[in-house]
Amino acid sequence: MDESVMIMDSSSIGEAKARGNVYSLLSRVFMREVDKQFLDILKKRESIDAFRDHGFTFFEDLLSRREGDLIDELAVEFASLFLISPGRLLSPYESVQAGKEGQLGGEASSKTLFFYKKAGFTIHERISLLPDHFAIELEFMGHLCERGDAANGAPASNSRELQARFIKLHLANWYRPFLNRVEAAAGHPFYREFSIFTKGFLDSEIGYLESAKGE
Amino acid sequence: MNIKFSRRDILKMGAVGATAAMTPGLLKAMELQEAGKGADLRTAAERTQVVPYTCLQCNIEDGGLAYIEDGRVVKLEGNPKHPATRGKLCGKGAAGINGLYDPDRILYPMRRVGKRGEGKWKRVSWDEAYKELASRMAEVLDRAKEGKGSPNEIALHIGRNRWFGFDNRFMNALGSDTRLNHTSICESSKKIGMQPTWGPDIETPDFANTKYMLIFGANIYEASYFHNPYVQRVVEGRVGNHAKLVYFDPRMSNTAGKADEWYPIFPGTDGAVALAMCNVIMKEGLHNKEFIDKWTNYPSDKLAKYLEQFTPEWAEKISNVPANDIKRIAVEFALAAPRCTTYTYRGPAKHTNGSYSEKCTMMLNVVVGNIEQKGGYCLPRGFGYKHPQPEPPAPKEKSELAHPHEYPLAEHKVSHHVAYMIKEGRQKVSVYMRHYFNGNYSMPDSNTWTDLYMDEELIPFHVSMDTFMGEATALSDLILPETTYLERFDIENMPSSIETPWVGIRQPVIKPLGEVKSYRDIVLELVTKHLDSDGARGIKKYFEYGTTENYIKFMAESVPGVKEAGGWEYLKKNGVWSPKPVDSEPDYNLHKKDGFGTHDKKINIYVEEWAKYGFNPLPHYEPIPAHENMKEDDLVLITFKWNIHVQSRTANQKYLADIIHNNPMWINAKLAEKKGIKTGDLVRVTSKIGYLVTKAFVTEGINPKVVAISNSFGHWEYGRLATLKLKEKPEWAESGDTDFEQVFWKDTGMHPNYIIPVSTDPIGGSEGWYDTVVTVEKAQPGDKYKDYKVDKDAAVKAYQETLSYSYVGPNFRRRAPGKGEAKAGAKKGH
Numbered sequence A: 001m002d003e004s005v006m007i008m009d010s011s012s013i014g015e016a017k018a019r020g021n022v023y024s025l026l027s028r029v030f031m032r033e034v035d036k037q038f039l040d041i042l043k044k045r046e047s048i049d050a051f052r053d054h055g056f057t058f059f060e061d062l063l064s065r066r067e068g069d070l071i072d073e074l075a076v077e078f079a080s081l082f083l084i085s086p087g088r089l090l091s092p093y094e095s096v097q098a099g100k101e102g103q104l105g106g107e108a109s110s111k112t113l114f115f116y117k118k119a120g121f122t123i124h125e126r127i128s129l130l131p132d133h134f135a136i137e138l139e140f141m142g143h144l145c146e147r148g149d150a151a152n153g154a155p156a157s158n159s160r161e162l163q164a165r166f167i168k169l170h171l172a173n174w175y176r177p178f179l180n181r182v183e184a185a186a187g188h189p190f191y192r193e194f195s196i197f198t199k200g201f202l203d204s205e206i207g208y209l210e211s212a213k214g215e
Numbered sequence B: 001m002n003i004k005f006s007r008r009d010i011l012k013m014g015a016v017g018a019t020a021a022m023t024p025g026l027l028k029a030m031e032l033q034e035a036g037k038g039a040d041l042r043t044a045a046e047r048t049q050v051v052p053y054t055c056l057q058c059n060i061e062d063g064g065l066a067y068i069e070d071g072r073v074v075k076l077e078g079n080p081k082h083p084a085t086r087g088k089l090c091g092k093g094a095a096g097i098n099g100l101y102d103p104d105r106i107l108y109p110m111r112r113v114g115k116r117g118e119g120k121w122k123r124v125s126w127d128e129a130y131k132e133l134a135s136r137m138a139e140v141l142d143r144a145k146e147g148k149g150s151p152n153e154i155a156l157h158i159g160r161n162r163w164f165g166f167d168n169r170f171m172n173a174l175g176s177d178t179r180l181n182h183t184s185i186c187e188s189s190k191k192i193g194m195q196p197t198w199g200p201d202i203e204t205p206d207f208a209n210t211k212y213m214l215i216f217g218a219n220i221y222e223a224s225y226f227h228n229p230y231v232q233r234v235v236e237g238r239v240g241n242h243a244k245l246v247y248f249d250p251r252m253s254n255t256a257g258k259a260d261e262w263y264p265i266f267p268g269t270d271g272a273v274a275l276a277m278c279n280v281i282m283k284e285g286l287h288n289k290e291f292i293d294k295w296t297n298y299p300s301d302k303l304a305k306y307l308e309q310f311t312p313e314w315a316e317k318i319s320n321v322p323a324n325d326i327k328r329i330a331v332e333f334a335l336a337a338p339r340c341t342t343y344t345y346r347g348p349a350k351h352t353n354g355s356y357s358e359k360c361t362m363m364l365n366v367v368v369g370n371i372e373q374k375g376g377y378c379l380p381r382g383f384g385y386k387h388p389q390p391e392p393p394a395p396k397e398k399s400e401l402a403h404p405h406e407y408p409l410a411e412h413k414v415s416h417h418v419a420y421m422i423k424e425g426r427q428k429v430s431v432y433m434r435h436y437f438n439g440n441y442s443m444p445d446s447n448t449w450t451d452l453y454m455d456e457e458l459i460p461f462h463v464s465m466d467t468f469m470g471e472a473t474a475l476s477d478l479i480l481p482e483t484t485y486l487e488r489f490d491i492e493n494m495p496s497s498i499e500t501p502w503v504g505i506r507q508p509v510i511k512p513l514g515e516v517k518s519y520r521d522i523v524l525e526l527v528t529k530h531l532d533s534d535g536a537r538g539i540k541k542y543f544e545y546g547t548t549e550n551y552i553k554f555m556a557e558s559v560p561g562v563k564e565a566g567g568w569e570y571l572k573k574n575g576v577w578s579p580k581p582v583d584s585e586p587d588y589n590l591h592k593k594d595g596f597g598t599h600d601k602k603i604n605i606y607v608e609e610w611a612k613y614g615f616n617p618l619p620h621y622e623p624i625p626a627h628e629n630m631k632e633d634d635l636v637l638i639t640f641k642w643n644i645h646v647q648s649r650t651a652n653q654k655y656l657a658d659i660i661h662n663n664p665m666w667i668n669a670k671l672a673e674k675k676g677i678k679t680g681d682l683v684r685v686t687s688k689i690g691y692l693v694t695k696a697f698v699t700e701g702i703n704p705k706v707v708a709i710s711n712s713f714g715h716w717e718y719g720r721l722a723t724l725k726l727k728e729k730p731e732w733a734e735s736g737d738t739d740f741e742q743v744f745w746k747d748t749g750m751h752p753n754y755i756i757p758v759s760t761d762p763i764g765g766s767e768g769w770y771d772t773v774v775t776v777e778k779a780q781p782g783d784k785y786k787d788y789k790v791d792k793d794a795a796v797k798a799y800q801e802t803l804s805y806s807y808v809g810p811n812f813r814r815r816a817p818g819k820g821e822a823k824a825g826a827k828k829g830h
């Protein structure tokens, strides 16, 4: 039995862990282009089932296209959305999308970094993204979820409070308008559908963390 | 579109994520530290660092300080320790932060995947990028070795050049002489007007101590060399000594506005006015006979005789400057000697008579003998450097593109001819690398460059080292993302203060964004890791100096005095070193030590080399061919820079674009009235190669025979603000970027270069930017803003016509019978 199914089936898996995994997945989607390794994960039967259940259509392409062609096509799409978008506004940074500067390296970049550090995280030297990149903000949420209930002996509510605070102070400022624009600009259903999914997921996260308050 | 989730949905999708999360090697950005370990809980003020750098928003090279908070630049300001800058940056300098943090920057190596210019790109790793470039180069070099080609097929075209000889190292090591530049669209004829006359290619007026400034076409309050340092000293001279400022410029710039007297001179006639003034000074006996006889190669009595032909009345007819004013100003200037000085920049130089004109304005100083005197016209102060050894020898074969045979005196090249020359098949290009050079935006007849860059036969492989998706980069095959000036090591040294020379540095003030690399690192890695990793090609040995920082350190410490002051560490801490402190008294009479930088150590009023090629060796006014037969309705189109913009690189910078973002055509009020043109009206501007439709700005502040369009606007690529394409797409305009939503303008201007034909100074090789003859009419029915049409054949004809005035051309011989080719003989290169 493969790992993902095992995790899903296991009753020991906590909700926080599952949420963390979704954050990891989405972080990977927005961090860099789809490569062979990621494609293999996306093409697993369980993944396809999950995508189908969510009404995604992009996986049809995953199954029917030559891998190399698909990877190339998605790479071009990724570049035109997030790397070279002169004249458009899809830069995946909070400082650009929501900061008063509308530029890279704005206050949000310091503030997210400060948040990560206070929570005990640093960004690898080799990472060429600034701290307020959409993928890094998502990844950070994933780490918080994963650390979740047991980490450092802290009560679960502490961790959830931290998650709620990070979403409120950062992701909530920009994920909707940003993802709406990605949805509008994307040519391939992959990024369009993942934008829709991410929006829905973050909406539900806000609701969840709100309702979990004071538990 | 929105979807709703149940928590069960999340568990399901979590399963996909789980595999992703648990797969080794799948990119993760973060690592967990012990809680709190990474947190720096000092206050923001305590966390602030100040790192010195050298500005490169424009080419003045002022010293700046970058304020860094938590690894990000929050503010730029002037470095008070810098002897030229003295703590001040101009508006552009302060906005440098926009260039660094512009979301439109290219941060990763990119490979074109669609057709050239189609806009389809894919990220590649540096290794892949280097491999591709190295294999293209190797193909040329291997073929050349077999005698089936030439290393000159590898071309490097540099725009904003701060390579300081590193381009020679790179290209010489490859064996290619095809180093191309942008100087012919910049100020090259100023340089060529001066160099054979006294050695250096620029002067350093002692503005702070002068009593009289006579400035020709140098908008010193806004843009010209060395704007920020010089305007400070001009103001000191004006306030401290009540120095008079007389200014010649067809357009009312801020310098004109600040001047005591402004003359909207007819373009290209500065030389005539200067010669008439020289004549008046000598006639009135106000010249410095002793200086001329001792320090020049032409006797004063002979000079006086020669100058007699240039009367103020003659100059008035040519220039529209009243003869009486010419006489009065000449006398005032001479009476203020030696505390008087001229200054010039592109105004006199950017004409087909640019080299002559520059020399004529320089003569005003020679005749009054204010050279190297307090308050006078002085030699530049600067240093030379040593480079790490060994250095490669010069290439064996000359490149015709780099040294076109028609322009033997144009030492700074004629790079705006390159597109036509490649099309003519004069030299094959197999690998074309550009660095910070936006050819099809910045060159005259810019469409010819677009055609060239689109042509995959003529330019089979086009590499861009740049920071933005500018017009040229959009037509490249491989993009190597370059650092901005705040992210790289460089050395600087400009003669921008008379008080003392200085050495400045650039250093990365923060970790460079994305995966950008400086051109020096790109070359180093390309050569040592890919092109010649085993040294077998004999190239690598010139790149075994260690790191780029080592290289710059070596150069900096080769300047006498730097090591003693604390060497490289001192420079990194202070950003600049000078042998004398800020605000020192200048030293004068430098020429008395070693003479001038000419073969006989004298000022060469008579330039032997010019005579050799049939040019007039004496101070001379040469009418501009295009202006000789102007019809009543004809006007001259000039271009200009705003105080807060450079030509190609600032339209996307928000602090600056917020202030000025478009470029309506300036037209004189009387003329506009006659033509029924009001501010904001659409006008059709027609030159001999085509027309464009732009908007009018009606003003008293321009010569009635001249119209002016700034060259800083009218981008069709580059980024959000430069193009405002975003405003055309409502679905993208619903933006979360509150700052962008505040963009209140829709007009990003109309680029004038489409209709400016090539027109070249046969001596200095400069493009005559201010020679273009046009007609201007109200737009025709059906004309839309930004329409333009260029006749390609007419553009080529303009190029051929300008060649005909080169020293080997029939029009040159017609004007100067018995001169030119017949005498000097045409030398053809590769």
Ligand code: SF4
Binding pocket: B055, B056, B057, B058, B059, B060, B061, B062, B088, B089, B090, B091, B092, B093, B094, B227, B228
């Ligand atoms: S003049 Fe302005 S833009 Fe140019 S170097 Fe100085 S501060 Fe920078």
